[in-house]
Amino acid sequence: xxxxxxxxxxxxxxxxxxxxxxxxxxxxxxxxxxxxxxxxxxxxxxxxxxxxxxxxxxxxxxxxxxxxxxxxxxxxxxxxxxxxxxxxxxxxxxxxxxxxxxxxxxxxxxxxxxxxxxxxxxxxxxxxxxxxxxxxxxxxxxxxxxxxxxxxxxxxxxxxxxxxxxxxxxxxxxxxxxxxxxxxxxxxxxxxxxxxxxxxxxxxxx
Numbered sequence: 001x002x003x004x005x006x007x008x009x010x011x012x013x014x015x016x017x018x019x020x021x022x023x024x025x026x027x028x029x030x031x032x033x034x035x036x037x038x039x040x041x042x043x044x045x046x047x048x049x050x051x052x053x054x055x056x057x058x059x060x061x062x063x064x065x066x067x068x069x070x071x072x073x074x075x076x077x078x079x080x081x082x083x084x085x086x087x088x089x090x091x092x093x094x095x096x097x098x099x100x101x102x103x104x105x106x107x108x109x110x111x112x113x114x115x116x117x118x119x120x121x122x123x124x125x126x127x128x129x130x131x132x133x134x135x136x137x138x139x140x141x142x143x144x145x146x147x148x149x150x151x152x153x154x155x156x157x158x159x160x161x162x163x164x165x166x167x168x169x170x171x172x173x174x175x176x177x178x179x180x181x182x183x184x185x186x187x188x189x190x191x192x193x194x195x196x197x198x199x200x201x202x203x204x205x206x
Contacts, residue, residue, distance in 0.1 A: 004034075004087040006127075007202065008098040010174075011135035012167045014142035015187050016194065020135060021096045023195040024202060028092060033206075036086040039096040040074065044081040047074035064110035071102045072120045079125060098129055100182075104170035109163060129181060131205055133198055134171050137187030139164040 007024070009017040022037065029035045042051040050070055054062070062070070075098070086093050099121055107114035143164050175182040183201060185194060 002090050004089065004091045004093060005131070005206065006083065006087055006093050006095070006129045008095045008100070008129040008132045009135065010097060010100045010104075010132055010171055011137070011187065012139060012142050012164050012171065014144070015135040015137050016142075016191065017133070017135045018096050019191060020133065020185075020194055020198055021094050023191075024198055025094045027195075027199045028094075028202070028206075031203075034089075034091040036082065036091050036093045038078070038082055038093065040078060040098055040101065041071055042074065043078040043083075043095065046077040046081070050074040050077075064106045064113055065116070067110075068102065068106045068113065068117055068120060071106065072124055075099065075102075076124050079127060083127075095129075098132075099125060099127075100132060100134075100171070100174050103174060104167055108170040108173070109166040131202065132178070132182045133201075134175050134182055134184050135187040135194070136168065136172065136184050139168050141188075 009021040011017040018039075025035045025037045040047070041054050042048040050073060054067065054070055054074075083093050083095070102121075103114060103117050107117035140161055143161055172184065175184045185197060187194060
């Protein structure tokens with residue numbers, strides 16, 4: 001059986017990546033593909049428990065170093081229980097966030113910890129997506145949208161606009177260094193136009 005395709009969506013909080021991930025999943029499923037939709041942090045029962053610890057509470061609840069360990073633990077469980085079994089079964093896995101988020105959120109914006117993030121990733125995850133869409137948009141607009149959701153999982157939005165701007169720069173840096181798998185998508189357009197762009201690029205790869 002042919003191994004499935006692993007697609008991830010990345011971007012700053014409120015950039016619309018969750019909406020676009022769902023739209024791509026629906027389009028591919030309609031076209032006959034076997035799709036597994038998932039997210040990070042979370043995606044498996046154990047990882048969802050860690051998600052609650054990471055995304056709620058005071059912004060200073062965890063140090064960056066502790067966050068890296070928690071995210072890596074959640075990702076390992078997610079990989080073992082959901083991602084790898086689905087890919088081995090030939091399914092297409094679409095994840096709202098993966099390792100690039102940890103590289104940016106903890107590795108690039110909360111101290112010089114990128115080497116730590118990369119070392120842990122190599123030891124415990126050792127898996128990259130086949131295709132990553134980075135939804136790029138104005139940080140102020142994205143932050144306003146993210147806070148308006150009132151999801152209760154807004155610990156990172158609470159760091160403010162300066163933090164979101166650093167995040168955007170971090171994602172764009174990854175896109176430049178990993179341009180073989182990363183595609184930057186202009187998120188400042190109408191949602192339907194963004195979706196059509198993403199679907200077209202994915203179908204071309206498939």
